[in-house]
Amino acid sequence: MVLAILIGVNSRVNLAVFGSGNGSNCRAILQAIRDKRLSATVTVIVSDRNDAGILKIASENDIPGYWICKEQYEHKNQFFDNLFRVLKQHKVDMIILAGYLRKIGPPLLEAYPERILNIHPALLPAFGGKGMYGLRVHRAVIESGVKVTGITVHIVDGEYDHGPIVLQKTLEVCDDDTPETLSEKVLQLEHRYYAQAIQYFAEGRCHVHQRRVIIRSTNS
Numbered sequence: 001m002v003l004a005i006l007i008g009v010n011s012r013v014n015l016a017v018f019g020s021g022n023g024s025n026c027r028a029i030l031q032a033i034r035d036k037r038l039s040a041t042v043t044v045i046v047s048d049r050n051d052a053g054i055l056k057i058a059s060e061n062d063i064p065g066y067w068i069c070k071e072q073y074e075h076k077n078q079f080f081d082n083l084f085r086v087l088k089q090h091k092v093d094m095i096i097l098a099g100y101l102r103k104i105g106p107p108l109l110e111a112y113p114e115r116i117l118n119i120h121p122a123l124l125p126a127f128g129g130k131g132m133y134g135l136r137v138h139r140a141v142i143e144s145g146v147k148v149t150g151i152t153v154h155i156v157d158g159e160y161d162h163g164p165i166v167l168q169k170t171l172e173v174c175d176d177d178t179p180e181t182l183s184e185k186v187l188q189l190e191h192r193y194y195a196q197a198i199q200y201f202a203e204g205r206c207h208v209h210q211r212r213v214i215i216r217s218t219n220s
């Protein structure tokens, strides 16, 4: 079943934001929409954890929020049926992962081809993959001795932190950085730039050639 809708130039995109944690990126996306830096509407928020901060953001902003995870169902297809029902009900064009710790299954990837984005708190393809999230990423960055780190927004494919890269921004790793200080600085960068990457899609400016995401300039 293909739910994906081609997003035309200048149309408002309906987003589902998926998260397992605090949801600070979701908050930043909502702010970007209010500031008119992002032509989108967050029509639904989904979490696999009922105590996730991101669900509080949903209720604070009068956005429908759902706790949906595989463990609630006897069969995997019941999980996907319910998820698709919710996505359809809220007319979702794109899925934005913001700290969502579950792997995205093939049915969702097929329904939203090149319409699922993730943000990772390091410069992929380094410091990514299964189990690389939160402070573990920043600890690995510091231990490796690299001088720069940053953020990566990428299209989601069937492997963790692997799909085509949409946007990367860097920052310096200072000698006195700890995983905690780095995490804070990287998060600030995420909040500044995730919306920009989504906006490229909202404006219909992206296409993927081999593994490269080509972003058409606004003049062409």
Ligand code: GRF
Residues within 6 Å of the ligand: 019, 021, 022, 023, 024, 025, 026, 098, 099, 100, 119, 120, 121, 134, 187, 190
């Ligand atoms: C961010 O660091 C993001 O890169 C990663 O998970 C974290 C989510 O933070 N995928 P928040 O829930 O948006 O505050």
